[in-house]
Amino acid sequence: MKRSKSGPARLAQPISWSRFAAIFLSSFAGGITLVYLFIVLVDPYDMLPFSLPFERPILSTAQRFTYPQIVRSRRFDSLIVGSSTARLVDPQQLNAPFGARFANLSMDAMTAWEQMELVQYFLRHVGPPKVLIVALDQRWCDSRADQTLTLHGFPHWMYDDNPWNDYLHLLNGAAATISVRIVGYQLGLARERIRYDGYRVFTPPESQYDLARVRRHLWGGGEPRRPPDVPPPALSTEERNALSFPALAWLESILERVSPTTLTVLADMPTHIAAQAWPGTQAAAGEAECKARMAALARKHHARLIDWRIVSPLTTNDENYWDPLHYRLPIAERLAHELAEAVLAQRPSVDGSYRIVVP
Amino acid sequence: MLFQSQLYVLLFLPVAVLLYYASAPFLALRQWVLIGASLIFYGWWDARFVVLPVAQIAATWIIALAHERSGRNAFLITGIVINLASLGTFKYLDFVLLSIESASGIALPRAHLVLPIGISFFSFQLISYLVDRMRGNAPIYPFRAFALFVLLYPHLIAGPIVRHNELIPQLALDPRRDGLGERLGTGLVIFTMGFAKKVLLADQLAQFVDPLFEKATSHALDFGEAWTAVLGFSFQLLLDFSAYTEMAIGSALLFGVLLPENFRRPYLATDIREFWRRWHISLSKFLRDYLYIPLGGSRYGAARYVLATLVTMGLCGLWHGAGWMFVAWGLWHGLGLVGCHAWQRLGRPLPALAGWGITMLFVLVGWVMFRAGDFATAGSMMVSLSGLAGIAGALQEKPLVLAAAFVSMLAPSAHELRDHMLTPRPAYAMVAALLAIFCVLEVGRGAPVNFIYFQF
Numbered sequence: 001m002k003r004s005k006s007g008p009a010r011l012a013q014p015i016s017w018s019r020f021a022a023i024f025l026s027s028f029a030g031g032i033t034l035v036y037l038f039i040v041l042v043d044p045y046d047m048l049p050f051s052l053p054f055e056r057p058i059l060s061t062a063q064r065f066t067y068p069q070i071v072r073s074r075r076f077d078s079l080i081v082g083s084s085t086a087r088l089v090d091p092q093q094l095n096a097p098f099g100a101r102f103a104n105l106s107m108d109a110m111t112a113w114e115q116m117e118l119v120q121y122f123l124r125h126v127g128p129p130k131v132l133i134v135a136l137d138q139r140w141c142d143s144r145a146d147q148t149l150t151l152h153g154f155p156h157w158m159y160d161d162n163p164w165n166d167y168l169h170l171l172n173g174a175a176a177t178i179s180v181r182i183v184g185y186q187l188g189l190a191r192e193r194i195r196y197d198g199y200r201v202f203t204p205p206e207s208q209y210d211l212a213r214v215r216r217h218l219w220g221g222g223e224p225r226r227p228p229d230v231p232p233p234a235l236s237t238e239e240r241n242a243l244s245f246p247a248l249a250w251l252e253s254i255l256e257r258v259s260p261t262t263l264t265v266l267a268d269m270p271t272h273i274a275a276q277a278w279p280g281t282q283a284a285a286g287e288a289e290c291k292a293r294m295a296a297l298a299r300k301h302h303a304r305l306i307d308w309r310i311v312s313p314l315t316t317n318d319e320n321y322w323d324p325l326h327y328r329l330p331i332a333e334r335l336a337h338e339l340a341e342a343v344l345a346q347r348p349s350v351d352g353s354y355r356i357v358v359p
Numbered sequence: 360m361l362f363q364s365q366l367y368v369l370l371f372l373p374v375a376v377l378l379y380y381a382s383a384p385f386l387a388l389r390q391w392v393l394i395g396a397s398l399i400f401y402g403w404w405d406a407r408f409v410v411l412p413v414a415q416i417a418a419t420w421i422i423a424l425a426h427e428r429s430g431r432n433a434f435l436i437t438g439i440v441i442n443l444a445s446l447g448t449f450k451y452l453d454f455v456l457l458s459i460e461s462a463s464g465i466a467l468p469r470a471h472l473v474l475p476i477g478i479s480f481f482s483f484q485l486i487s488y489l490v491d492r493m494r495g496n497a498p499i500y501p502f503r504a505f506a507l508f509v510l511l512y513p514h515l516i517a518g519p520i521v522r523h524n525e526l527i528p529q530l531a532l533d534p535r536r537d538g539l540g541e542r543l544g545t546g547l548v549i550f551t552m553g554f555a556k557k558v559l560l561a562d563q564l565a566q567f568v569d570p571l572f573e574k575a576t577s578h579a580l581d582f583g584e585a586w587t588a589v590l591g592f593s594f595q596l597l598l599d600f601s602a603y604t605e606m607a608i609g610s611a612l613l614f615g616v617l618l619p620e621n622f623r624r625p626y627l628a629t630d631i632r633e634f635w636r637r638w639h640i641s642l643s644k645f646l647r648d649y650l651y652i653p654l655g656g657s658r659y660g661a662a663r664y665v666l667a668t669l670v671t672m673g674l675c676g677l678w679h680g681a682g683w684m685f686v687a688w689g690l691w692h693g694l695g696l697v698g699c700h701a702w703q704r705l706g707r708p709l710p711a712l713a714g715w716g717i718t719m720l721f722v723l724v725g726w727v728m729f730r731a732g733d734f735a736t737a738g739s740m741m742v743s744l745s746g747l748a749g750i751a752g753a754l755q756e757k758p759l760v761l762a763a764a765f766v767s768m769l770a771p772s773a774h775e776l777r778d779h780m781l782t783p784r785p786a787y788a789m790v791a792a793l794l795a796i797f798c799v800l801e802v803g804r805g806a807p808v809n810f811i812y813f814q815f
Contacts, residue, residue, distance in 0.1 A: 011786040018540030020783035024547045027792035032369070032799060153805050171365060172803025 032171070039170050044178035045069055049163050057192035059181040061200070062174065063107040064114070068158045070198055071122050076103035079122055081115045082135025084108045084202070085269040085325055088332035089135075089339075091197045097340035098263070100130045104198040112140050112247035113149040119254050121159050128259030133339070136268040137309070137325075138275070139247065141290035146246035203322050206329060217323040218274050224318060227273050227311050232284040245290050248297065255301035265343050266298055270308035270335070270353070273315045275324035291357070298358040305358035306342045308335070314353035360403035362550075362606040363557050363802050368795075371400065376613050383535050390503050390530065393614065397512035401477070408475045412515070415445055416506050419485045423492055427499045438489045446482040449474055454681030477516040479678055481509050483645060488523050490649055500527055511616070513607040517600070519621040519641035526616065534615030542612045545777045548787070550609025551795045552776065557602035558798045560763050564595035567756050575743075576736050583752025585743035591756065593726050594763035597626065600639070601772070608773040620774040626767050629714035630703070631695040631721060642678075646671050657700075664700070669693040679729070684737065688728040695721050 015023075043051030044060075046069040058066045070076070078100035080086055084107075091102030105118055115134065122129060139145060157169050184190035194200045215224060235243075251266075258264055268291070277283035291307065298305040314320055320331050327335075338354055341347045346359050360367050375396040382388040402409040422438035425431075447455075449472050456467045491497035500508070500523065508526045509515070571580060571588035580588060604621040611618045625637035635643050654667035669690060676689020702709075709717070724741070731737035742748050754760065771780055781787070 021543040023788035031796040173800040
């Protein structure tokens with residue numbers, strides 16, 4: 001009696017080329033179809049018109065892809081946008097003092113243009129926010145901000161208002177991975193990566209803090225320097241006119257579109273002095289001009305402007321930072337507290353760590 | 360359109376193949392289908408560019424026809440000049456103006472023309488046809504077949520450089536002829552091999568190679584960074600270009616056409632002459648037949664040989680890009696070929712391992728010139744590589760560099776795979792299909808990365 005070969009042995013047997021091509025094509029087409037169907041049914045970014053009805057927590061740290069979902073959930077009536085310099089501000093700390101439901105939608109290396117896109121997305125999908133905090137940083141004063149709109153591949157298709165074109169962008173490894181995680185979450189095998197209000201601590205545990213190492217990051221291996229107490233050099237009218245800050249047009253477009261009922265706060269975040277324009281330099285003069293124009297915009301559109309990006313006990317103390325841009329967790333808690341103090345009570349800083357530029 | 364895009368793999372290629380086989384019984388129809396597909400493929404970057412290859416093809420064909428009727432070589436020379444003028448205008452005009460400006464100190468305007476993709480490749484193919492006619496080796500082909508010889512999209516953008524007599528007879532064959540299953544099966548596997556090399560290795564290497572070379576333009580790299588950059592680029596370039604070739608050969612096989620070999624594990628070469636028999640083979644053959652041999656080759660003494668080699672390789676460098684660094688790279692290889700030739704005449708062969716080591720070092724130095732962009736950056740990198748500026752730092756991205764080295768050295772070429780290694784077994788088909796699915800998912804993560812050789 002002829003014995004049939006086992007499965008693995010059959011897979012290694014020579015076959016005709018036609019059959020070989022047919023197996024390849026059917027495996028490829030079948031595999032692609034199955035993966036795609038799995039992704040669109042699971043709907044990893046909670047954005048498709050038709051998908052399986054279950055909870056979709058934030059299971060990816062790719063913020064540009066996950067934050068539209070937070071906006072569309074309509075669970076939040078207020079938001080913070082900014083770069084990683086604002087990510088550590090816990091929205092839950094702001095909810096009670098401001099009487100609002102905050103999401104912190106700040107992203108790593110978020111450009112000014114991306115912040116404008118996100119605010120506009122919020123306005124279209126949720127309406128005017130109760131409180132809008134735009135966390136400013138040095139990118140808003142970049143003279144070439146309009147030449148690099150994004151540093152991380154901004155998914156434009158997620159920020160338009162057409163859910164149908166999203167089907168064209170989901171056949172990829174990232175979407176498949178998140179889909180698997182979502183199924184894992186339903187089975188109790190996976191945990192959310194970012195809290196649903198966008199908050200996530202991205203700095204190392206405080207127990208790992210090493211001041212000597214931090215100082216190397218802050219000062220590039222050189223000696224720590226004390227900033228001189230000098231005003232920025234005066235600029236002539238021609239010099240001032242020659243300065244261009246393209247991102248401020250985007251800032252104005254944000255301010256123009258928010259409702260008069262929105263409490264809008266421009267908060268210049270406290271980067272370490274080593275990351276600020278050094279006092280007394282031409283760069284500091286340019287920075288001062290940029291800040292003056294921001295203040296004018298804030299006044300024109302009835303927004304508040306609070307500036308932490310100054311020479312202060314906060315920004316000159318190396319122990320407050322991990323690196324030139326990122327402060328430590330206790331500083332973030334202090335910032336949230338000071339935000340409420342400065343905006344709601346208009347209380348000046350006790351130690352000069354912030355200035356209320358436009359009350 | 361890029362071979363490694365989802366648009367190509369999931370839509371364009373299947374539709375083009377289906378239409379081609381649906382029209383297979385009718386020669387004219389299936390050739391028009393392929394011409395149409397090729398124009399869409401080429402025009403996907405910028406539809407305006409379609410005019411250029413079509414115009415050069417039409418002009419070349421009309422000129423060949425005029426030569427056929429009149430017998431006057433002046434027509435052919437005119438055709439060669441037209442094709443060279445097109446190439447020169449789009450690719451070299453600003454380079455020439457800049458060089459004159461640098462030499463004379465007189466400020467000159469720039470044309471700022473956008474380089475039409477693939478112009479170096481299709482211009483060379485047209486020139487080779489005209490030269491072959493001059494030699495009495497090229498008949499007049501019907502316009503449709505002639506146009507398809509140049510436009511056939513798998514090789515249109517970055518080769519392999521194909522000759523009329525290699526391709527046009529194949530285009531007349533019924534794609535359903537005997538061996539259809541084998542052509543489809545091997546084509547799919549070869550395409551997948553290139554797809555994986557491009558997406559999983561070459562593009563991953565680019566992510567650290569590009570920033571390091573960028574950094575080298577303003578800062579001296581340390582020893583580890585310099586070696587990481589140069590080794591990474593050496594593997595990236597081979598994997599990127601051989602991947603393109605494999606996707607081209609794989610795609611063409613699906614249409615029943617076999618394109619020539621372009622790479623045969625060049626980093627296993629034990630001397631520089633062997634390197635050029637393994638690296639960009641279709642270009643090497645073209646330069647040999649249409650430049651080096653007409654210049655005299657090795658038939659007229661040592662001085663003429665050296666001159667022919669240096670001119671050929673200098674122009675080979677210039678073909679790669681409008682810049683003196685490319686010329687320097689070509690001349691470097693020309694000197695290498697001359698030196699290798701002289702050594703081999705001594706009849707004292709080096710041990711294979713020593714020959715391989717010297718050859719690879721020589722090639723690596725060449726890649727520094729090829730990639731660095733300017734002489735200052737190249738010089739700074741040479742200093743870093745030599746350890747004269749210290750030996751700080753370590754090789755970065757070791758797993759990826761090692762994987763790239765392994766594949767670069769040992770992965771078979773498309774023709775080796777097709778002719779000697781691949782046998783039809785279900786397991787192979789499934790593994791290749793899974794690999795292709797993985798690559799489709801990987802490339803869906805972001806915008807596909809252009810092939811390096813598209814800029815040439």
